Amino acid sequence: MIEINMQETQLPLKAEARNLSFFYGSFQALKNVNMPIYEKRVTSLIGPSGCGKSTYLRCFNRMHDLYPGNRYEGAIDFHPDHTDLLSPKVDPIEVRMRISMVFQKPNPFPKSIYENVAYGLRVRGESARSVIDDKVEAALRSAALWGEVKDRLNEQGANLSGGQQQRLCIARALATDPELMLFDEPTSALDPIATASIEELITELKEKVTILIVTHNMQQAARISDYTAYMYIGEMVEFGETDQVFIKPNKKETEDYITGRFG
């Protein structure tokens, strides 16, 4: 089992995975994962490709519900109301309204840039044009995209460059003021400037929302996250404060992984 070592255990939790297992049909992609997520902190998830990071992330907004044959075990306790996100009694739509997500591949809708960002608001029944206008602009600004697209809000989202598309998706996720945001390698398609601005944005967002981010870029994890978890083949090998995980990991595996990269 994993050991959780941290200094400020008194921090309020936003969510907590308890004995979480996940199965794609008969293939077990997550094995008994336990992990706290602290409120208004950035937690990053690192690990080799195929280790189950995306799978784990997608448990939080019940994305796996969309496909038959997927099965959760265990629980994700969501604070402050102690809802078990994985409970069949909990409506996945409520879950997704409170927890938004940015995917690994940018997936703008084949709609205009404006409508892409406004979508989350429309889903929530917002129809006042002025409110939507404001939120769209704010979200696009936060996603460092406003300058580039402000004159072409009615163009198709797909006409943007790869990086612009990803920022568009971030803006979409931001527009609805979620409590927890899931990022699945959000900057893998971005250039350094955009990456920097997204990182900055994440740091800013921390004031308001809790963030769980999957990244391959260990420097990024080191730079922006307060906590880091290292996964390996479906298991949570190590979790701790970022500094501690990067500087003095408890596990040999973690160290190997990190140094194999940093060394």
Next chain:
Amino acid sequence: MIEINMQETQLPLKAEARNLSFFYGSFQALKNVNMPIYEKRVTSLIGPSGCGKSTYLRCFNRMHDLYPGNRYEGAIDFHPDHTDLLSPKVDPIEVRMRISMVFQKPNPFPKSIYENVAYGLRVRGESARSVIDDKVEAALRSAALWGEVKDRLNEQGANLSGGQQQRLCIARALATDPELMLFDEPTSALDPIATASIEELITELKEKVTILIVTHNMQQAARISDYTAYMYIGEMVEFGETDQVFIKPNKKETEDYITGRFG
């Protein structure tokens, strides 16, 4: 205009862009780009999102020919036979057979893993099972994927994780022994281990082929490339040996961009 400063100008060229401009309909995405590509060297292309890196790369294998309304101006001189890659007289298929490409978003075919890699060979009319077997294995090994998939070669390529898919696409591009390989952010979806192995692979490949790579990761550019070009809004701002570009760039803009990131 850009200044090209380098020490070993005597190096043989593999290709050379001359006054290359490119238009998406009426939108000019590349403006008068001049740039040499040296044989058996790695040239990397950096620049902010939307500056035209992908557009530039896709000129080399005439990908833009697939869409109506796209227009090239200028020339890309391809050595040793001095073919102008952009000339309407030159067959784009010939160009693509000699120059292979790995895309920004992984795009495996809805076929088995094996068939995905074998595709280029089949297109070339290869049908001997043993030859294909060998080449597929070699390509998968080079792409650091063999270990993970050797037992499931008949599974669908789409069942792999994002990073695995990208490596699959690299294997596909490798299988046909191209003269020049274009990589459009090949490691943006990869974890550090896979990234390292791809970087290693690129370094190895240098012995045989010329490589042009777009990357957002400046450390990666610094690590693997011999030459670096910095683009900004369709223009080639600076081109030079990597060390020189990163340590002592000629242009203020380049320095800003690099330090904005490194600092």
Next chain:
Amino acid sequence: MNQQELQALRTMIVAHKRWDMMFGLLGILALMIALMTFTALFADMAINGLGRISWEFLTSFPSRRAANAGILSAWVGSVLVMLVTAVAAVPLGVAAGVYLEEYARKNWVTDIIEINVSNLAGVPSIIYGLLALGLFVYTFGLGQSILTAGLTLALLILPVVIVATREAIRSIPQIIREGAYACGATTWQVVSDHIVPYSSAGILTGVIIGMARAIGETAPIITVGALTFIAFLPPAPFTGEPPAGVFDWLFAPFTVMPIQMFNWTSRPEAAFLANAAAAGFILVLMTLAMNGLAIWLRYRLRKNINW
């Protein structure tokens, strides 16, 4: 790559491109066969029928004298029946397609529905007529009316619309759905905001093909009681004596273009054959006009949506 290899490469490409060329020619040829057939048929109808096409032809009722006979009741009937068909078949077909793709769990119920749908596509149209006669006319008491005919044809083309809808929906990348669900959308929101809009081009193809078939059907319509000689029009809303309600026309007796045509083709007098050709010509024009909107819409939609 040395000159020799390059030469070999070029030879191979030339060979490959020869296949390409040949297929291109084959494609043009195949297209030509299809289009020439259409043109030939259309031109033939035009040559034989054009002499008969006039304002009078469009505004007269059937008559024993070929020269006086017109298609007023027929084309009005066809238009109204098609209206009912479209209004019934499109929402039903799309709803069924959406259900099967987005809601249904993949179990035996879905399998049965799926097999059923494609099976229905192969049921001869006359059987639909027999079914509708029993069901709509006698059981539901809708009478031998425009409504019955429209619903019958709607049943007939439903499989095409459903299949087209399903295939169009299937081609929407999963990642788009995920994006929408991740925004907190309910299934219905995903369907109405994304699935249906993005698949509408494909749905329209199904509608176009289906409606083209429906407008040319005779046998089932005769079975449910379409007439051949009818010298009055269905009541327009709020006209006539006593004033008709908005939907009275739904229950009016009627005839349709193909019936008029079939009747004329089987008449001995040559003049009626010209009438039939003229009616055929107008029928094709009607099909074109009816589908024109759908075709234009599809054209617009397909330009915008690319994965």
Next chain:
Amino acid sequence: KVDGSSTVYPITEAVAEDFQKSKKNAIKVTVGISGTGGGFKKFCRGETDISNASRPILKKEIDDCKAAGIEYMELPVAYDALTVVVNPKNDWIKSLTVAELKTMWEPGAQGKITNWKQVNPAWPDRPLKLFGAGADSGTFDYFTEAINGKSKASRGDFTASEDDNVLVQGVARDVGALGFFGFAYYEENKDKLRAVPIVDKEGKPAVAPSIKTVIDGSYQPLARPIFIYVNAKSADKPEVKEFVEYYMKNAEKLTKEVKYVPLPAKAYDYNLGHFAKRDKGTKFGGENKVGITIEELMKLEAK
């Protein structure tokens, strides 16, 4: 409301057209073509007022009508002369006897009689191609009864079509062809076809079909009457009554106009009388009768 046979349709259509005009569209007449069988089905359910029929009402239908309490008057309206035609290039046929036709068409001929020579050794060695009405039609029933002596008894290997124009095409294209269909189709395609005079019985003269020969009863046995049936209850409705009377008064003229063979004028008078008397029921006893002349028919009707 009229429905039924497509054979009778042109006449009824013509009547309906003129009737509606004469009433200044005050009365709405509709005519459908769901076939004699389909027409009777609706008729016996009380859905239509008048049924067009290319054959007399049959047993089954009589029973149905009776069960539903529907009574009706049977009114013959015209003759449909079945015409036997050959290709104009056929130069070996001058006339045909009923016996020769029987050789060609009887059930036993199936697969055996495939050559003109087999019918009559004097005829050339040419494949014999037969064309005729579909087995579901009144025309077919009548023809088989008249020629083979038994309704529906026929060989099966001939080209059938509901659409007589198709048969016209078939015969017109094939030198070895022989077919039968309504007189009107021959009239319209005289340039492509040749009608064969028919010898009814041994010794009688060969008679070619024409309006005259049909009316005077010499074209036998291939002239058949066609009917309308009027629902007795509907006949009390003034508009139906007027329509039927209009029908009988104008039938002769209109029948000719649509190229059918009218009955003699007095036959229509008989019908009117009939109709006025509400003389219900069928005179055919639920089956087809063959080879009746107009005279006989009138006698029958007068009974």
Next chain:
Amino acid sequence: MPQPSDRLKKDFSRHFKERVIEAILFLAAFLSVFTTTAIVYILVKESWIFFQHVPLTDFLFDTQWTPLFDDAHYGIMVLLSGTITSSMVALLVAIPLGTIIAIYLSEFAPFSIREIAKPFLELLGGIPTIIYGYFALLFVTPLLQKVFPELPGFNLLSAGMVMGVMIIPYVASLSEDAMRAVPMALREGSYATGATRLQTALRVVVPAATSGIAAAYILGISRAVGETMILAVAAGMQPNLTFNPAEPGATITSFIVQVALGDLPHGSIGYQTIFAAGLTLMLLTLVFNLIGFYMRKKYREVY
């Protein structure tokens, strides 16, 4: 913002609304099952009467089909052979031509040609089938006779071929849609390896669109099996037990239409045959569809 604890409760009104919508959509989908059930009910009910008169063995194994003749035979194989033969011919025309056209339009043709050609192609499906029938009879058959002088004037071949042309839009238009829906990224991947258009089309696009193409084929096949008028006009309506397309033949559908709109009394045994024939056809298409269904399930590709 309400208390989070409230927010996460299931929203009952929304949940209810979703359920209602799902139920409505389910009903729409289930309509097809209902329709089938109703059709099967009608067919079985009427066939039941039929099979009380005709032993099943006769129905299946007799080699003659003359239900309306005096000497009645009920060998459904005869009609089945006609249906299968004509459908095969139609498919041999429609599937290659339709697929080639689809590939051509989707992968080869310039944008403008594609957008113009497709609507016209779809109009092919909107031409009344009787026109196709005459086209087969008067144009295609004589043309074929130039090549094969032995060909009879009415045959399954020309009818089937014209039917094939008629269903081209089903195959071509729906397949083209399916191919067009294949993401560009896949094509780019293929072209980037140096593939030609044809290689890309055949090796990447077509396999990726298999499910849609198969659906198009199945609709096309179904349409061919259910087609009526073309065969009624051009194939001769001659019940032959043959799988040779160069012979005349009759099919189940043309038989059904002919009888349903003919002069036969409804409720008679001859009329009842159409239900037995319809049931057979339904079983036949069911077999086709089951095969198609399992094939598709097996080969469905995801992207």
